[in-house]
Amino acid sequence: MFNKILDALTQDSSILKNADFTKCQGKELFCRYVGNHFPCERITSVSSDPIQKLLAFGFNDGKIFVGRNEFCILEHEESVHPIVRLVFEEGHGRIAAINNQNTIYIWNLNHENIKTRTIVKSDYQKSIAQKGILHIISNQSNILEAAIPNLSKWLFVSFKDSIRLLNVQNGIWSSASFQYYNESDILIQMFNPSDPSLLLFVHANGFIGILDIRKSKLHCSTIVDKRAQVACWHPSGDYIALGCEDGEIIIYKSSSLKVYAKITAEERMSAFKGETVIEFSNMKWAKSTMNTTIIIISGGCSKDFDKGIQILQFQKDNFKDITQLQYIDVSFKIIMLKC
Template sequence: MKKIKNMKGVLDGLRGLGGSSQSKSETESFDFEENLKSEDFKIAKIVCHGFPNAPCCIAFDPIQKLLAIGTKHGSIRILGQSGVDCNLSLDKEAIKQLIFIINEGGLISIASNNTISLWTIRQKEPTITMQMQFTKREDISHAYLPFQSKFIYIGTNQGNVYLLNIESFKVSGYDIKWNKAIGMRDSNHPGAVIHLSECPSDQSKLLIGFRKGLTVLWDLHKRDAVRFRHTEDLCSVAWHWEGRAFACSHIDGSLLKWTVKTPQKPTEHFFPRADLTEGDSAAAAASFRPISRVSWLSRKQDKAELLLFTGGGPQELPQPCLNIQAGRHIDVLMMEHAIIDIVPLCESPFVNDSSEAYAVAVLQQNDLTVIDLLSDG
């Protein structure tokens, strides 16, 4: 049994705090027994406190009511109802994208080194059950998993789309090459794939959005496409729940609405943050910030269509904002920090369901804000 003596420095500090008048000889003669052994110590994380540092992506499970936030440092924070809060880590690689396997207790993470991981989050300690390194020598730019599907669509910065079976974690033989998607009349590279989604009214149709403005509705069975061409760089795409139209946001601060049956020309092309009293010519001459994300929602209580979008304001107004547009009216909500992404919170996981969003989660650089969409004001 060891003994520790000469605790002069420690006890002098205690004496100074407590006003003790122990003499030097009394301090030096004080000793106590140490019974602790090395096996009594175990380093473990007991708490994860505060907002995740450097967030970069967000995902939502509408049935389990779970939010997942990925960071540039490789950590994943999962938040839910009271008492649901866990933190995962992935070798310090930045998380590009998170996708819930809705209502099945699964989460897919895509890292900056193109590692695709399947997490099982049903148990108290979530674990990686399957993992693979994407081996197509292309960087993953965007991925999409339809509800109740076993195949995840993987878009790349080269403009190609591949299918990955999430049960076997093997890449399917079916792919969509960029030169087939853009058609014979165009030989220019369309840029990276930045959007993928099923048509709400036809699961055999896949909407592909390319960075340089082209949007393609690809028929998975016929391997043919309908093309919607625009010159400005594309930022995001959102379907109307009926599947007959979709909206695109662009780097110049404009929104376009397309109908599936008329790909020759958009039904609407407008700058939503332009001063409507100044006329279309003033809006065209103005300079606006990119609209990085758009969502097209319905509101049953007043049978209104809602457009949720970030950015789009004049260049001279740098403060980040979330815009909620109903008809010609826009509510502009200023945010304290830069907006990373937004995700509407809906009751239904079906893309062809008109179930309205009851809130929208706004992921910011240093904050997470949830905005009620049902209450007045």
């Protein structure tokens, strides 16, 4: 089950074409795996490296688990606060971790101490990697979003009124920055995965915009008449999916922010055998080159919000035609799925 989720997030292969998630609905093996390998602390962030096929989990106590079948623990004596964001420098063996105190930790995953120490099922405390930390950068301003574009050494960090660039190799801020002003609270900020100079932001008042950082102007905008809870970019950067408080998913074309398709809460409910499906925890577009595109939604039904992953599968570029809609009860809440 665990590897199937990772494959859906990172793998561009034929495995997605015939992936049968219904065979994974039994939760016993998955829960045993989680129980043997993970501490009791709450997971607060998740990220993946599609090149090295790695998953990273950030925990409420400041620890980070990185790996696939076995995990290495990244821990620093100063890192005792919840890890709210994890960002891989894909394929280069570095990961940036941001805690809720707006401190950025940059780890070198190629460090010998990290590579040779993996979790022992019976006693993971002996596997803690205390070396390999490259840089620690503290910030007084609240960090809203962070991303590293492909083949780049720069971590794009967005604050309430500006965007700054941090070199992940030397831990030094660039002198370049982009300043802007927000008239209302921002609910969501997300960089375009294929072009981080484009920043999606969703305001509490329903205003949605895409900011072009290079041109220092608004690329396009629209208004939504309902409150958004989550959002995600398509890996190509061509589409944006918005999860709203009434359970509806709205898909926009990113070039114009015109509505391309809608998936109602009733359509999502068909996979939950009549139970009400409203709340979103997070949403992630899986990477696939096959004829289908998968959206993974973590969260669950109103009776037990801590359970389940919902998978919506569509015909390629035809989000109005849902070909598969499934629900996996894994009794395990993933709070954030981010690349």
